[in-house]
Amino acid sequence: xxxxxxxxxxxxxxxxxxxxxxxxxxxxxxxxxxxxxxxxxxxxxxxxxxxxxxxxxxxxxxxxxxxxxxxxxxxxxxxxxxxxxxxxxxxxxxxxxxxxxxxxxxxxxxxxxxxxxxxxxxxxxxxxxxxxxxxxxxxxxxxxxxxxxxxxxxxxxxxxxxxxxxxxxxxxxxxxxxxxxxxxxxxxxxxxxxxxxxxxxxxxxxxxxxxxxxxxxxxxxxxxxxxxxxxxxxxxxxxxxxxxxxxxxxxxxxxxxxxxxxxxxxxxxxxxxxxxxxxxxxxxxxxxxxxxxxxxxxxxxxxxxxxxxxxxxx
Amino acid sequence: xxxxxxxxxxxxxxxxxxxxxxxxxxxxxxxxxxxxxxxxxxxxxxxxxxxxxxxxxxxxxxxxxxxxxxxxxxxxxxxxxxxxxxxxxxxxxxxxxxxxxxxxxxxxxxxxxxxxxxxxxxxxxxxxxxxxxxxxxxxxxxxxxxxxxxxxxxxxxxxxxxxxxxxxxxxxxxxxxxxxxxxxxxxxxxxxxxxxxxxxxxxxxxxxxxxxxxxxxxxxxxxxxxxxxxxxxxxxxxxxxxxxxxxxxxxxxxxxxxxxxxxxxxxxxxxxxxxxxxxxxxxxxxxxxxxxxxxxxxxxxxxxxxxxxxxxxx
Numbered sequence: 042x043x044x045x046x047x048x049x050x051x052x053x054x055x056x057x058x059x060x061x062x063x064x065x066x067x068x069x070x071x072x073x074x075x076x077x078x079x080x081x082x083x084x085x086x087x088x089x090x091x092x093x094x095x096x097x098x099x100x101x102x103x104x105x106x107x108x109x110x111x112x113x114x115x116x117x118x119x120x121x122x123x124x125x126x127x128x129x130x131x132x133x134x135x136x137x138x139x140x141x142x143x144x145x146x147x148x149x150x151x152x153x154x155x156x157x158x159x160x161x162x163x164x165x166x167x168x169x170x171x172x173x174x175x176x177x178x179x180x181x182x183x184x185x186x187x188x189x190x191x192x193x194x195x196x197x198x199x200x201x202x203x204x205x206x207x208x209x210x211x212x213x214x215x216x217x218x219x220x221x222x223x224x225x226x227x228x229x230x231x232x233x234x235x236x237x238x239x240x241x242x243x244x245x246x247x248x249x250x251x252x253x254x255x256x257x258x259x260x261x262x263x264x265x266x267x268x269x270x271x272x273x274x275x276x277x278x279x280x281x282x283x284x285x286x287x288x289x290x291x292x293x294x295x296x297x298x299x300x301x302x303x304x305x306x307x308x309x310x311x312x313x314x315x316x317x318x319x320x321x322x323x324x325x326x327x328x329x330x331x332x333x334x335x336x337x338x339x340x341x342x343x344x345x346x347x348x349x350x351x352x353x354x355x
Numbered sequence: 356x357x358x359x360x361x362x363x364x365x366x367x368x369x370x371x372x373x374x375x376x377x378x379x380x381x382x383x384x385x386x387x388x389x390x391x392x393x394x395x396x397x398x399x400x401x402x403x404x405x406x407x408x409x410x411x412x413x414x415x416x417x418x419x420x421x422x423x424x425x426x427x428x429x430x431x432x433x434x435x436x437x438x439x440x441x442x443x444x445x446x447x448x449x450x451x452x453x454x455x456x457x458x459x460x461x462x463x464x465x466x467x468x469x470x471x472x473x474x475x476x477x478x479x480x481x482x483x484x485x486x487x488x489x490x491x492x493x494x495x496x497x498x499x500x501x502x503x504x505x506x507x508x509x510x511x512x513x514x515x516x517x518x519x520x521x522x523x524x525x526x527x528x529x530x531x532x533x534x535x536x537x538x539x540x541x542x543x544x545x546x547x548x549x550x551x552x553x554x555x556x557x558x559x560x561x562x563x564x565x566x567x568x569x570x571x572x573x574x575x576x577x578x579x580x581x582x583x584x585x586x587x588x589x590x591x592x593x594x595x596x597x598x599x600x601x602x603x604x605x606x607x608x609x610x611x612x613x614x615x616x617x618x619x620x621x622x623x624x625x626x627x628x629x630x631x632x633x634x635x636x637x638x639x640x641x642x643x644x645x646x647x648x649x650x651x652x653x654x655x656x657x658x659x660x661x662x663x664x665x666x667x668x669x
Contacts, residue, residue, distance in 0.1 A: 058537070079667045105668065129537035223372070223443035225563075226581055249539075250564035253578070260657045264567070264576035267540055291665055303660035330667025337662050343574045344658050346617035348651050351605055353393045353644025354419065 042181070043082040044290045045154045046073045046283075047173045048163025049143065050087040050111065053321060054123040057130060059272045065321035066097045068120060069163035069186065072276035075325045076283025076312040077161075078104040079333060080291035084154050086110040086173070088142040090117035100326050110154050117142035130274050131249065150176045159290040162206065163279060164188045167198040174205045182297065184208035184286055186278070192219050204235045210282050213245040213253070229255035242302060244285070246278050254306060259299050263306050266314035266336055267343060273320045280316035280325060284333075285309030304337075311336035356495070357396040358604045359468045360387045360597075361487045362477025363457065364401040364425065367635060368437040371444060373586045379635040380411045382434060383477035383500065386590035389639045390597025390626040391475075392418040393647060394605035398468050400424040400487070402456040404431035414640050424468050431456035444588050445563065464490045473604040476520065477593060478502045481513040488519045496611065498522035498600055499554075500592070506533050518549045524596050527559040527567070543569035556616060558599070560592050568620055573613050577620050578658060580628035580650055587634045591627045594639060598626030598647075618651075625650035 051068030055061060070087045077083045084107040089097075093113070101108050118141035126133045148169060160180040162170040164187050174183060183206040191199045192215060199219070203209050209216075209232055213225055222228040229243040233256070243255045249271075251264035288305040289297060311333050315324045365382030369375060384401045391397045398421040403411075407427070415422050432455035440447045462483060474494040476484040478501050488497060497520040505513045506529060513533070517523050523546055527539055536542040543557040547569070557569045563585075565578040602619035603611060625647050629638045 079669055080665070081668075129531060217443060224582070224584060226583055247564060250561060251576075251578075253581075260581045261660070262565075262578035262581070262657055263660070264565070264578065267567075267574045267576070268538070269540055270538060288665070300660070300663075304663055307660055307662065328669070330669055333667060334662075334664060341660065341662055343576055344660075346575070346577070346621055346655065346658075347614070348621065348648075348655055349614075349618055350648060351394070351602070353647060354395075355393055355642070355644055 042158035042290045042293060043084065044077050044159040044161065044287060045084045045086060045150070045157035045177065046070045046077070046161040046163055047086040047148055048073065048165055049120050050085065050089050050093070051120040051122055052092070053275055055273055055275050055320060056125040057273050058126070058128050060320070062320045066100055067122070067276060067321050069276070069279040071101065071322065072279035072316065073161055073163055073283035073286075074101060074106045075104055075322055076280045076309070076316070077287030077290070078106050079284070079312070079328070079330055080287035083107065083287070084110055084157065086148060086150060086154055088112045088114050088117070088146045090114055090119040090142045093119045100322055103326070110151050114142040124275070126274065130271055148173050148176070155179075158182070159286060160184070161282060161286050162186070162202070167191050167195050167202040170202040171198065171205065174202065181295070182207050182286070182289055184210055184282065186210045186282060187215070189215050189218055200235060203232065204239045206240055208242040208244065209240045210244040210246065210285070212278065213247050216243070216245050225253065226255065226260070233257055244306070246281065248274075251310065252281065252306060254302060256299070261303050261306065263303075263310055263340070264344060266310055266340055268314055268318065271317045274317050275321065277313045277317050281309040281313040283309070284312030307337045307340050308333065310340060356472035356604045356607060357398065358391050358473040358475065358601060359398045359400060359464070359471035359491065360384045360391070360475040360477055361400040361462055362387065362479055363434050364399065364403050364407070365434040365436055366406070367589055369587055369589050369634060370439040371587050372440070372442050374634070376634045380414055381436070381590060381635050383590070383593040385415065385636060386593035386630065387475055387477055387597035387600070388415060388420045389418055389636055390594045390623070390630070391601030391604070392420050393598070393626070393642070393644055394601035397421065397601070398424055398471065400462060400464060400468055402426045402428050402431070402460045404428055404433040404456045407433045414636055417640070424465050428456040438589070440588065444585055462487050462490070472496070473600060474498070475596060475600050476500070476516070481505050481509050481516040484516040485512065485519065488516065495609070496521050496600070496603055498524055498596065500524045500596060501529070503529050503532055514549060517546065518553045520554055522556040522558065523554045524558040524560065524599070526592065527561050530557070530559050539567065540569065540574070547571055558620070560595065562588075565624065566595065566620060568616060570613070575613075575617050575620065577624055577654070580624055580654055581657060582628055582632065585631045588631050589635065591631050594630035595623040595627040597623070599623030621651045621654050622647065624654060
């Protein structure tokens with residue numbers, strides 16, 4: 042089922058202990074779309090400026106992504122982010138953010154985008170997420186990501202936006218901040234109660250530790266794929282979401298059950314592991330389905346154990 | 356096979372967002388021993404002062420732990436630690452540490468302790484760990500824990516101590532600090548090369564995220580058990596180690612293989628999950644083997660997924 046993603050298309054300048062890149066293609070919608078494109082048709086909605094050229098577009102088109110909903114703003118500048126990571130990549134500092142064309146973004150979805158069966162609202166201002174969700178109200182599976190900024194400056198709107206989707210994808214620290222609950226299970230349960238319809242699935246992204254999924258009746262935890270070397274974590278969460286949502290779209294939203302969601306997380310996790318091995322979109326842009334499948338199989342092996350009950354004392 | 360643990364026996368004063376306790380029984384050797392006692396015979400070696408009384412001893416004896424190697428130092432004060440945890444329990448501040456009888460601790464193992472087949476060197480000064488290991492050089496499985504302090508003030512001795520054991524159990528951040536390598540795999544691989552004999556198994560404790568195990572030829576990751584409520588994380592790592600090492604001891608050191616080690620991690624994880632649900636030793640002291648087994652089974656369920664390959668694009 043076709044997937045539409047609405048979110049940032051950006052230029053990123055990133056410095057990590059392993060090197061730096063200036064003005065490389067990035068943005069949540071871009072990372073998401075590249076990952077989801079391994080599974081189904083993907084359409085990107087978002088604004089760009091005059092500085093967004095054929096080379097950037099080609100990265101998306103080469104993966105078969107529909108770019109006809111990308112909005113060119115004459116005289117505008119594409120969203121720009123610059124950041125630097127600490128020695129173990131666990132912390133990062135934003136050096137500069139220029140909203141550019143995003144400051145006045147008023148999403149108008151094409152008929153094709155409105156008809157998408159699967160919708161991903163990447164991290165943008167929650168009023169915009171709600172406006173998009175209203176235009177695309179027929180989607181059979183909608184998911185949403187956000188960030189601490191919106192929790193702090195637009196919490197009410199974010200809570201309303203979350204109540205309109207099937208699945209919330211959020212960093213675990215942000216889930217705690219959003220709910221004021223320090224425990225992951227309690228925080229997730231609170232969000233699950235924000236209906237109806239409200240989300241039925243909460244994905245807590247845990248960075249290098251992986252991700253957890255909480256529904257009303259289940260819990261699942263999956264570690265990150267073990268890597269020899271991480272070069273640039275930028276976009277890992279969006280790449281994970283792209284693999285996760287893309288897999289669900291390909292399987293068909295009518296067949297969503299716990300086992301499918303768990304497998305979708307494994308595909309998202311595999312995709313994210315490739316993303317962080319090189320800067321920006323470099324690695325995912327030349328990735329193959331076989332490579333993804335191999336890492337999903339390996340994930341199964343590195344997480345598997347089987348109990349063999351022994352006699353205990355007491 | 357009998358297990359000997361050498362380490363701190365302590366009084367802890369702990370404040371968390373859920374309450375506080377003053378001078379409760381604690382210490383690495385105590386938490387380890389209580390957990391390991393569900394699997395095999397356990398002997399505790401460590402010093403206490405005049406303030407250590409019958410009530411504290413009874414908590415250990417009630418679990419069948421051999422306390423005859425606990426050394427009473429006349430006129431001495433038992434090791435004391437006071438700390439306070441932040442709102443999400445992820446960070447903690449040490450308010451006070453009084454070494455007391457630990458300042459002059461010179462471990463002299465009894466013949467029975469020296470004959471133990473399994474040895475755990477809990478977090479103490481690495482010179483002492485080496486001295487104990489030398490006295491107990493016939494142990495067929497020895498593991499060691501440490502902390503950032505010793506990495507910073509006694510790194511050379513710690514590296515030598517690590518080279519004498521089969522298994523290193525360390526917080527993941529400390530493993531990075533110890534090796535200067537930001538990547539977990541690379542850090543573990545470096546320690547694996549500190550032989551011969553050197554450790555063959557590295558356990559990286561990851562707090563609320565669980566733990567990972569790295570050997571020369573394998574990787575395994577296990578999340579923490581999902582809890583409704585965490586009250587006091589103190590001793591979680593030592594309780595994990597007690598369950599892990601205790602399970603290995605009960606299974607017999609001659610049969611250690613990857614599957615056994617993975618199961619041992621699951622038992623350690625289950626034990627640790629009970630430990631943090633109440634203050635100090637309160638929960639583990641009244642725990643049953645059935646409760647432990649139930650959580651190991653649940654861990655199997657919350658970590659399991661099975662791949663169902665789909666056609667990918669590209």
